[in-house]
Amino acid sequence: MGYEGDGHDAPVRHRAENIVADEKVAASRRGFLKSAGLGLAGATLAGLSGTAAQAAETPIGDKWWPSKWGAEDQAGASNHMGPQKTLEAVQNIKTGKVHSLGHVYEADMPLFGQRVFALRTPGMPTGGTFGDNKIIWNDEFLATEIGQVGTQFDGLGHIGVVTGEPGDHTEKRLYNGVTMAEAASPYGLKKLGIEHVKPFFTPGVLIDVMGLKGAMLEAGTEITVADLEAALERQGLSGDAIRPGDVVVIRSGWGLLWKEDNERYNSGEPGIGLEAARYLAEKQVSLVGADCWGVEVVPNPDSTQVFPAHQELLVRHGIYLHENLNLESLTADASWRFAYIFAPLPIKGATGSPGNPLAVT
């Protein structure tokens, strides 16, 4: 199964021969997800019995709209942001040390699926020479999936659920029930664009699951609620440390493969599953980040499910994801609590944002 396409013909493409064929294409490109084994046979929704699944209003359970921030809301869990959270976060700033959690953007970084990153510097110099001061200047030209490469912040327009017939865009729904028919546009989303997100300045908590386990987790390993709580306890914290509006970032160790083994990095990942996603949603966090490319476990241990935590967090709760973080510096300092500061790049109609989130201690 290739990770692309419109999927109106999903029943056709689910046939095994297509999976093999498409995977060969993907593999010849970037060795992506060779054995993801996505969503073939399963008939039940994780966490629901078969009967309940039949009764569910949507493929992910009960309908999730309108949001608790109102039917018109486009900011999701960034609504937690505000003076109170800023001042709470400032309480975490004691030494003044600033940690960059972002990776450098470059053509050699791991890229998902068919995405590209192409930077070109025109002319060298691009402008000049002008004036007696003989000025010259340089630009750069970038062509890329800007919000979905490298360290990336997933916005609310990124993920959806098909709630109706294949091919019916009036029943492809995003956060707050927004339909693709309402949001889709060739020149940037008409709704739920990244420009609606409020800047993050809020307390952050790092949960070092690799530290708990003593080694990098393997692809396909699900991080459970018990793992999160045990890791917090090991760090001298508890689940109560996580308050509404806080950011949680999770270290799996997978990020150590970044640019060291891109093929393996892209082939799957450890991460949270639906259980931990629901736990964090109950805590009302504003964002969940991790040092892997999708925050959640891939392939999912429930082979009928593909990226279900993305839906639980982004679609149902408006909780953002921050992917491909570098958590090594924070971990080395045992800086479990910090101020998390990130202003998404406000590109009108974008589904996500690049950028370098800061953790200040």
Added chain:
Amino acid sequence: MGYEGDGHDAPVRHRAENIVADEKVAASRRGFLKSAGLGLAGATLAGLSGTAAQAAETPIGDKWWPSKWGAEDQAGASNHMGPQKTLEAVQNIKTGKVHSLGHVYEADMPLFGQRVFALRTPGMPTGGTFGDNKIIWNDEFLATEIGQVGTQFDGLGHIGVVTGEPGDHTEKRLYNGVTMAEAASPYGLKKLGIEHVKPFFTPGVLIDVMGLKGAMLEAGTEITVADLEAALERQGLSGDAIRPGDVVVIRSGWGLLWKEDNERYNSGEPGIGLEAARYLAEKQVSLVGADCWGVEVVPNPDSTQVFPAHQELLVRHGIYLHENLNLESLTADASWRFAYIFAPLPIKGATGSPGNPLAVT
């Protein structure tokens, strides 16, 4: 004179007929700088007598390298950043209010010269449908001069000076004396790329020159040291409020034209000149920002000079520029002092960075 080209043929292009011809091209595109009147006749360097100019080591005066941070430095005035400046900045955070100083990025924003901004959303959806959870996703594809459009942070690879013969890349010099021969590459600068800049978390000072003058300044109006000091005094501050490593942002009012009259916005601007640039450099600021597209006055009142403050700040002192800021919210609150937080997008080899700088009070 068109603002483009390699300029090896500068003597030829300085002929009046070429200026007219090139301007017609520019005007037919975006009405850029119709009457810039750049660098035609002058023989002297501003601030130097004709004799001194002849004696100067470079077109902008004495050689400026090695930098005070060493001959290998690529971080410039971001070297001021560190725990002490962070903690100083935190002292400015009292209410917890977060101001976004960045504009939204969109195709309709004013663009300099021939730069473009093209966002496309592939497929709608880009991925899916997959799994029993019927997930879909959306990406966006962006092609643009990423570091030099919209609200932009100029890096040290952006601006240079021709210090030798036209066409000689071993004497086109940037910050710290780095030559184009060393830095130039088709796939991102090999030196002075934006990835070397340290994130900004430092005290900021807003100087409201429009408030002082009572109206938006006109294009070609130079903001002087006297203006800056009078504005600070009006705000109950003085030049002493600016300490090494601080950020200074200047409100000219020109930003009120943003998307209201793009043609006029691009046609020139008010801003600082060489005098004020030197004043701010002596204060050892880390960054100068403004609510116009180039921070400095265009056309320069000295018609022989084209963007000389860019050279004074970026090339000679490694002091960064932040252009196309939105300073209206800060001004409305009379929030003259704040914490300035900005993490440049660390694109390897880029000349600048987009992003949304935050001012926290």
Added chain:
Amino acid sequence: MGYEGDGHDAPVRHRAENIVADEKVAASRRGFLKSAGLGLAGATLAGLSGTAAQAAETPIGDKWWPSKWGAEDQAGASNHMGPQKTLEAVQNIKTGKVHSLGHVYEADMPLFGQRVFALRTPGMPTGGTFGDNKIIWNDEFLATEIGQVGTQFDGLGHIGVVTGEPGDHTEKRLYNGVTMAEAASPYGLKKLGIEHVKPFFTPGVLIDVMGLKGAMLEAGTEITVADLEAALERQGLSGDAIRPGDVVVIRSGWGLLWKEDNERYNSGEPGIGLEAARYLAEKQVSLVGADCWGVEVVPNPDSTQVFPAHQELLVRHGIYLHENLNLESLTADASWRFAYIFAPLPIKGATGSPGNPLAVT
């Protein structure tokens, strides 16, 4: 009404206030189609009575699939190509003169809607120096709507008809009844891509309607069958000169505005309407070209219709369009008959092709 968007919400956007709003956007960009007056009030399909329209199988009349070349065909009227047509075309080659019918591609050419054309030359040089032979090389990087800018050949994946409910991609149909659900993909069409088109080497006929009228036709002027036949007669030809598989190119004179007045050029155009499109389809031509941007009259005199000739030719008959041709050289030579040679750029999954069609006499 802006010429963009997904249109699932077409009923809403048809409201007059939206038209004005969207037009303002378009105008601020490239002054496009200010007064197109598209599809507002009409209830009837041109050529059908109201009752017949209600009874029609699709918004453009009876269903048009399967094609006469079979239900699996993706080559349309290029199926006419073959040794016989080649040899017929060669009969038109007498002097050996080769006319280029294409315009140069450049950023300053007229562009439709929000399309862009951005060429950048990386590095200068892009590669080298290598070897004792001290080689260097240059590349260029282009970002553009490649098949839909400048002189362009419209492929069969370009145009469709909504045959069902808004938002239902299983009833958005292209040539041969192919649905968007089958063809759509973020990385190039899965069906009807330009790579299926057979190269054109066939007789061509130029119809000089401007010559007939004595002046450039105005935007909104429909070229009728009577016009075509009168023009042919003036040229010493008749409708019988057009045989199955031939190419017909029509000179309206609108192309004289190319780069002379881009705003006017884009604001509308003279061209054929449904009547002439049906006439040419009955002649079984393989391609219709013109010296304007859309071959057909805009705005359509029937204000309920938007680009109906595109649908008649491309969707119903698989007949290709060639837009933005330069017919001046052929006309100056009174070369009414020629060999038409064009090999579309075989970009997998593209909707159209750039290129320089040749007319050889």
Added chain:
Amino acid sequence: MGYEGDGHDAPVRHRAENIVADEKVAASRRGFLKSAGLGLAGATLAGLSGTAAQAAETPIGDKWWPSKWGAEDQAGASNHMGPQKTLEAVQNIKTGKVHSLGHVYEADMPLFGQRVFALRTPGMPTGGTFGDNKIIWNDEFLATEIGQVGTQFDGLGHIGVVTGEPGDHTEKRLYNGVTMAEAASPYGLKKLGIEHVKPFFTPGVLIDVMGLKGAMLEAGTEITVADLEAALERQGLSGDAIRPGDVVVIRSGWGLLWKEDNERYNSGEPGIGLEAARYLAEKQVSLVGADCWGVEVVPNPDSTQVFPAHQELLVRHGIYLHENLNLESLTADASWRFAYIFAPLPIKGATGSPGNPLAVT
């Protein structure tokens, strides 16, 4: 040695350690040219004695400008085109069969160095729904090194020679002695752009060296004049079959690896060397094509030389190259002589052109 960069620092980069380092980068991307062994040790120019090399005016021998078509010429060997060559070519058209010599353009094709090919289809549909005729349309957006990917025609701005000091753009010379200082621009070459090339309609000759040898030639195998003449003889032709202005295309068999083994395809190639290039230049051909990515042997048996045939043909003689051709269909038909028809995509200031050349028999 990486095939990129400005090379002002060529002496440094020639060191063996850098070769290894740069090769690792290239290999991690597309496995390009692992063992090219470029230009390390040699001190002599191929074909010249050491003494002569010291006396040579340029690194490739005597100066090559002005061209035989005049000092202002920008069309090179396409100047051979004209009515006489067209009519000669038509003599080769007997059956009317049209062979496409171009490959399909797609992301999975072999790409040289760091070049990319990224096609995205915006919106699906991109435009509509409009009118009672309910029209929709699709576009595509392409970002790529347009003239230097896939089947490609090398223009005269593509290749040059450093004739002076490293870093001196006034002594980097292209065809007709044009300097980079004259031609370079961030937005397309100012001289020698592809738009100056005249369309090709001329006799073509296929030389089947693979047929002669009985198997695909290996990378690094130089095709000699003796090979060319023996192959022609085997085909019942002789060197006299090649007349001024003709096109010669050479089949090495390397093209059989296209998309079958991209890594091997890119790792080197068989092809002509300087000797055969000079032979073809003496024949005054207009273009040399081949079924490999660079027409000439890589690595060159003379390890001091990198792409010297490119310089001999393009720079010294203005003879064009056509790379990545598909010659299998012509060979299967034993169609050694044909009309060669190709109209370069006239992109202003481009260094090359994509497209589908036709061979008509």
